[in-house]
């Protein structure tokens with residue numbers, strides 16, 4: 001069996017690990033355009049600087065190749081950890097580390113896995129700094145075209161794990177269509193900086209800029225300040241709701257099972273006329289059971305899937321975003337010290353992945369209600385950021401550098417060569433540098449960067465590539481179970497919460513298990529394939 005993995009971020013890596021652990025020698029060719037395969041977009045030098053933190057605690061990172069992230073950290077030379085501002089005694093399972101360190105862990109595991117695979121009789125070809133520009137099908141086999149003009153042929157399976165794709169828009173010194181197109185290495189002036197978005201990516205963009213003009217300093221009492229000599233540095237976060245993310249709250253891990261929203265009760269919702277309303281009924285009951293005081297406070301019995309989001313965000317809307325952040329941070333730190341969770345938040349956290357499984361069953365009307373409402377609640381709740389990130393935002397606020405602007409629904413964005421203006425209601429905000437940090441958008445077949453594959457899917461009338469529950473393309477039959485699409489922007493339509501390392505591991509396991517369970521007599525001996533599948537021969 002000859003397999004290609006195109007893109008080796010966390011998803012490709014967990015897939016590779018599962019294939020190696022299947023102990024069925026195969027011929028695996030890995031391609032990654034980065035210089036550090038395994039690290040993926042957010043954990044590589046292209047996607048992170050030392051200051052940028054992961055929003056996943058070390059205990060939550062799925063174990064790779066039998067080595068947990070925390071154990072790997074413990075085995076790191078102290079010098080490397082202290083380079084990242086971490087001391088051995090800081091290491092604990094709730095630690096949020098710089099993303100670059102996670103990238104080091106993944107890259108390290110990749111090299112170990114490669115060695116282990118080769119010892120077990122696998123053939124592994126690792127091609128870093130190699131961009132794939134096309135994937136095509138020819139007489140039942142798959143071929144891969146590299147940007148250097150080279151072509152590799154004869155693959156039985158191709159796993160597309162190309163991950164984040166922020167589009168082809170070019171950055172200029174005054175406009176960045178996303179934070180990952182040169183911002184990290186650019187010289188950004190100490191001027192008026194506008195950042196569209198307020199979440200993790202916006203915080204990254206902000207850190208990329210402020211790190212160039214000053215530094216965060218921790219005082220004797222642990223208080224954080226930002227020091228700079230620049231008077232003209234002003235950063236504005238902008239969003240329609242004008243709120244900041246919350247700090248990550250303490251909760252039991254692994255998650256305790258939900259009581260009312262079970263697989264069985266959720267499946268029963270699919271036969272109800274109003275799927276979303278039936279789900280909300282379970283959602284409300286689960287919250288009420290977990291935290292009756294919260295349910296009473298927001299009058300949960302009077303709310304529905306459309307009105308709950310307003311109640312959820314009410315405390316944070318309209319007021320001073322930084323005052324709320326300060327209060328929230330104090331609460332989170334108290335709860336962490338006492339190992340106490342916020343029950344209603346924890347209930348919502350545990351429900352988001354369960355509800356996601358039903359999204360494909362939503363009729364269009366429920367889907368748009370979900371996107372306007374509960375999806376925002378779930379995303380806000382699970383995308384809480386490390387407390388350190390909130391402390392940094394507060395330090396920037398104290399230094400009179402950061403503010404948050406609430407935009408009208410119909411705000412206007414006007415670009416000139418040197419500035420970007422945002423007009424919202426009566427207000428006009430002019431920025432010398434503008435960074436769009438709204439994160440990954442769901443993509444469609446027309447966005448696919450492999451033209452031959454795109455053409456096949458377009459001709460097959462797939463506006464959005466259709467995959468089965470193992471991420472294999474469903475049709476056309478020439479590609480079915482041969483091409484696996486594990487690239488998250490194309491999966492986000494049906495799986496809105498697919499972004500995250502935990503999903504990467506789940507996807508990787510499913511793809512690899514499917515490939516292994518469909519081997520059908522294809523074998524590798526001395527690195528050469530000796531038997532083909534019947535349907536491939538027939539083709």
Ligand SMILES: Cc1cc2nc3c(=O)[nH]c(=O)nc-3n(C[C@H](O)[C@H](O)[C@H](O)COP(=O)(O)OP(=O)(O)OC[C@H]3O[C@@H](n4cnc5c(N)ncnc54)[C@H](O)[C@@H]3O)c2cc1C
Nearest residue numbers: 007009010011033040041042054055132162163164500501
């Ligand atoms: C800024 C940011 C921060 C994040 N932080 C967290 C976090 O803290 N915790 C969390 O759980 N999730 C986080 N995420 C979510 C993130 O989606 C996943 O953690 C993870 O990166 C998904 O892995 P992936 O392999 O699917 O995609 P990616 O990480 O995007 O990896 C895809 C790989 O494919 C390669 N590639 C792409 N195109 C080609 C091509 N044509 N040829 C060859 N190689 C190619 C790329 O070089 C890359 O290495 C973050 C996302 C972003 C954008």
